[in-house]
Amino acid sequence: MTLAPETTLHPLPLVVVLVSLFAGLAIAVLGEHQQRLRTVLNLSAAVVKVALVVWIALIVVGGRVPEFRFPLVPGFDLVLRADAVSVLFASLSSALWLVTTVYAIAYLHRAANRARFFGFFSICVTATMGIAMAGNLLTFFVFYELLTLATWPLVAHSGSRAALQAGRTYLIYTLGGSALFLIGLIWLYALAGPQDFIAGGSLALLGVGPDGAGPAGALQAVFLLVAIGMGVKAALVPLHAWLPRAMVAPAPVSALLHAVAVVKAGAFGLVRLVEDVFGATLAADLGVAQALAVAAAITIVYGSVVALRQEDLKKRLAYSTVSQVSYIALGIAVGGALATVGGMVHLVHQGVMKITMFFCAGTFAMLLGVTRIDQLDGLARRLPWSALAFSVAALGMIGLPPMAGFVSKWYLGAGAVATGQSWVVVVLVASTLLNAAYFLPIVGRMWLRPPPERWPGGETPPRWVVFGLVAPALFTAFCTVAFGVLAGSAYSPLDWATEIVRGYVP
């Protein structure tokens, strides 16, 4: 499989964005009581979206890049374009959106304000698709902000004091970051004019560099400003504090935040910034790639250390995300073909693993009232399938072969050695040990300890609800194994990432 990009005008990238927007609006207009129709709309929009992404992927495999553009502000186009990187992110988020929708319908089967919830849920995915398809930094920014606005109501959904508090923290971080992002964007365009994403870096192609038209200092500052904007959502330390607090949101929202939409959007933005705007070479020349690598390494270790101290299951998972997502940034910042592949493929791998764990955490809380780690004893006897899914994902996170996480870590480590940055290997080993230290006790408690006399609480919902909670987790757990075992076959995430990187690193 080879990808030789040839841009063609095509409405598909726009359609794939609009599908969930219309679904969201329709759900909101339908109102609270049209439950059946809402479910049908939700699921069919998600299925249609997966089909459209598959269609786009086929076009891209055929060597063409579908693109749609129209003028947004004077001199600047809104560009929606599906290149190989877009397809990687779009297929991840559309597939996981489908399973999360199933899960959310089950999880919220009796909750209030579901029309509002699923409306914003769909708009959130609209924004994610727009981010995946964005063909330049301005378009990216537009959908990035839409994502902020659409996720706030999800975080604050319950309307409780804690939820509103978390929503406020979320806004302070994201809107503050976006103000800097916007200034960086204006500065970038003032330096180099309007430009679309290009593999290898649009700035490099324009001939702007330390010795070219743009002074190095200005470019470094632009990188810093935009990277802060991305880093807030990607939860780079010290911009991460909103993420653990957002844990008050319902479990499907956490799953979405951590695996599909928000955190991923930030990491994906860093990929675009380094590979398609600056280009790996220019980023390394300016020294910003090294700075990003250090920030990512600190985040990886810090997140894991803090995760170790958490007694609340969702909190531990949240800090684990802080740590794991930075693998993506680390990979692209280290540079070189292998590490970049490792970072890129982790975009998908972290997604399927972390979403499995959040699905399970939500299931534990709902069915048994279990939210703390010391309550997990013997849980596998009561919920064997969920415990199995959780354990598979946890082992994957630790990086045990043949799970997906192992593939990511292997490529990251090999890439670091290949580019002579052995300190990264130390970070990876430390992180792996820490991962094992905070995940293995959980797995051990679930399978080896005896169950308690009485579970802390929970409810006994109808059987379809239990099925809707457990099946999505089993599916994503299966993906965790499959992406690892089948990593070498054609069209696996690893294969796809390798092809992408062939365009980035000659």
Place this chain on the structure above:
Amino acid sequence: MASDALAMLVFAPLIAALAVILAPTRATLPLAAVGIALPLPALWLATVAVLRGETIVVALAGFAPPLGIAWRADGFALTLAWLTFVVVAFISWHARSSFAVETDVGRRFWPLWLVLVASLYALFLSADLFNLYVTLELVTLAGVAMIAIGGKPAAMRAAMRYLLLGLMASLFYLLATALLYGQAGTLDLYQVGERMGDGALTVTALALMVTGLLVKSAIVPLHVWLPAAHGKAPGPVSAVLSALVVKVALYILIRLWFWVAAPLDVAAAALALGVLGAAAIVYGSIAAIAQTRLKMLVAYSTVAQLGYVMLLFPLASSAAFRAVTFHMLAHGVAKAAMFLAAANLLAALGSDRLQRLVGADQRFPVNVLAFALAGVSIMGLPPSGGFVAKWMLLEAAWQAEGWGWVAIVSLGSLLAAVYVFRVVALAYAQPRPAVSVRRPGTSPRGRFHATSLAALGLAVLAILLGIASAPVLTLIDLGLPPALVQP
């Protein structure tokens, strides 16, 4: 053809106003509808002509300037006339319910409303300083009368204060007009500049005029009348005051600055105006954050948003002109939506204390959504008209290397986020049981009542402006001041 269209723009609502007074009550709404709708084809014809590259000039009664008075329509005038048409159409739809013709208040409202609309169109078309004075007075007086229309003491006090300050401002303006006439021998907006010279009297006249206009456009520290006037007025009136009436004085100020005063060296004064604008942005936003009542919060937001317009003066570039004109549009539409939504919430809850908003999202989702969407534009977040304006303004400030202005614009939208989300978060909050039991004023109106839809329609328009900005900008580009185009 196009010049007839201009006449229709002004005379259709004016004649409708007279007809409404004379005709029986049941004819009021159809007559008003005609007066409000007829400007649409007129605007269309005029816009087509201007897009062809014409500037439409009408010499009233056949006397050309400097002897007679003239109307003149360029891209700038038509842009604001379009804003007027759209905002007026939505607010009229709202007023159909909120100022029902069967009521006493309704009977008083509709003629005033139509006079206001006619005066607004006439003002944007006016091509001489005295004509601008007359129309500005008409707009102000109609505005004052409509603030006081409900007869509530607080509104009466606010109207009185607005009237007195407005009259003082008018005196300044009138005096300056007389001085300029003495210097230039004409009042024509496009001839005064060349003929007035740069003597002390000219400078004094311009200073007086600017001061008067700053009062009318409520720029900090001359804003004191605005929050009460806009906050205490009935909903649709607040909407039109914030969306259009304060903009009118800024429109004249921009005309004065870049057309009349173009030959003078005004850099220092321009900087001063920019600083006032920055002060308005910061002060207005912080004051909005500190409010405890929804409509007052929205009114202070207007004080802040008007500050952005003032940044045009120090930046003085065609890019900034484009940005600021677009901002006036985006803010007009969004603020009208916000005031209508606030008025609907006030009517439904019986009070606009912010604390009463707890749980409002569950009971009045359409109005909360309208407020939030308008808020997106006010914060300048994409995709919205406010974002396009902010983007262009930041670009213009960056080109001019005005780092301070860049910082102020960024700070302004963060502060706006604080007050907008404060409201939305309260509406989202889960009501305590004690509150929900009392349930004062549970919605007397359905979810999709006309009043809610008018607010939502404007809010959606504020968002759409951010996606379909290209045609609007084409029109704005045809109204660029010659002084900014040449260099």
